[in-house]
Amino acid sequence: MKSKSLRSMQLFVFLLLALGIIGLSLGGYLTPISRIVLNPVISAQTWLAKRYHAVQSLITQPEDVTTLRQQNTELEAENSRLQVQIVELQQQVTEAQLLSTLVDYERRHVENQYIAASVIARDVSPFMHYVIIDRGSDSGLRKGMPVVTQQGLVGSIAAVTAGAARVGLINDPGSSINVILQQSDVEAVLSGQLTGEIQLDMISQKAVVQAGDLVMTSGLGGNYPANIVIGQVVTVRNEAASLFQTASVQPAVDFSQLEIVLIITNFQPIDISPLIPSSTTP
Numbered sequence: 001m002k003s004k005s006l007r008s009m010q011l012f013v014f015l016l017l018a019l020g021i022i023g024l025s026l027g028g029y030l031t032p033i034s035r036i037v038l039n040p041v042i043s044a045q046t047w048l049a050k051r052y053h054a055v056q057s058l059i060t061q062p063e064d065v066t067t068l069r070q071q072n073t074e075l076e077a078e079n080s081r082l083q084v085q086i087v088e089l090q091q092q093v094t095e096a097q098l099l100s101t102l103v104d105y106e107r108r109h110v111e112n113q114y115i116a117a118s119v120i121a122r123d124v125s126p127f128m129h130y131v132i133i134d135r136g137s138d139s140g141l142r143k144g145m146p147v148v149t150q151q152g153l154v155g156s157i158a159a160v161t162a163g164a165a166r167v168g169l170i171n172d173p174g175s176s177i178n179v180i181l182q183q184s185d186v187e188a189v190l191s192g193q194l195t196g197e198i199q200l201d202m203i204s205q206k207a208v209v210q211a212g213d214l215v216m217t218s219g220l221g222g223n224y225p226a227n228i229v230i231g232q233v234v235t236v237r238n239e240a241a242s243l244f245q246t247a248s249v250q251p252a253v254d255f256s257q258l259e260i261v262l263i264i265t266n267f268q269p270i271d272i273s274p275l276i277p278s279s280t281t282p
Contacts, residue, residue: 113266119258129172136163144269147261152229152252171198178220181213203245209236222270
């Protein structure tokens with residue numbers, strides 16, 4: 001009986017203490033004590049958490065680095081592939097624009113028949129100026145056929161194989177073309193130079209030639225059709241002791257940028273050299 005009364009008393013006291021603690025806690029009186037008690041526990045938990053994350057990072061870091069390197073390699077490969085696609089698309093756009101321009105040129109010059117060809121090689125010799133195209137005798141090309149672009153005259157077929165041809169450019173030292181200056185109606189001879197420049201010779205001293213005059217083929221000599229644009233006069237040299245004037249010409253075609261050309265296939269060059277009298281007396 002005494003034992004039950006003691007337990008009841010203990011329970012009553014415990015409940016009073018519990019209610020008192022709860023009341024003090026709700027009233028904020030235990031906050032300083034809870035801070036003193038809990039701060040060491042919280043600090044210990046924080047320290048343990050930092051050490052746990054450090055150990056976990058140390059264990060997983062090699063795997064993460066390997067994964068990042070692999071992802072970086074894949075991204076670089078994808079970037080390179082996209083750059084190649086961009087370049088290819090730009091080239092396709094450029095070729096499409098060029099072909100469209102050449103088609104327009106053909107429509108404006110319906111008197112001629114053309115075959116388009118791509119430039120596949122350029123000259124490496126400082127003494128010759130030519131390009132190689134991917135059309136030859138199998139496509140109907142013959143030596144001497146004129147070659148043009150939408151800008152103007154490129155040159156003529158100098159040699160032909162079954163599947164390719166060599167185009168001698170108008171700035172080749174062996175090139176000689178009869179031309180006419182459109183503004184002044186003056187005739188002259190255009191020749192290529194070792195330097196890659198083109199020059200007008202045999203201009204009469206009486207002729208009035210000015211910078212900016214348009215130079216075109218005259219059709220004389222049998223090598224080229226008439227009225228193909230060549231370029232413009234840049235400078236004129238007139239020396240009193242010379243029989244003729246000379247002039248330098250800026251070609252309309254940029255030979256370093258040639259990609260696609262047109263060959264005039266219905267023009268047959270005529271070799272008139274055997275008909276020209278020799279300057280020597282037999």
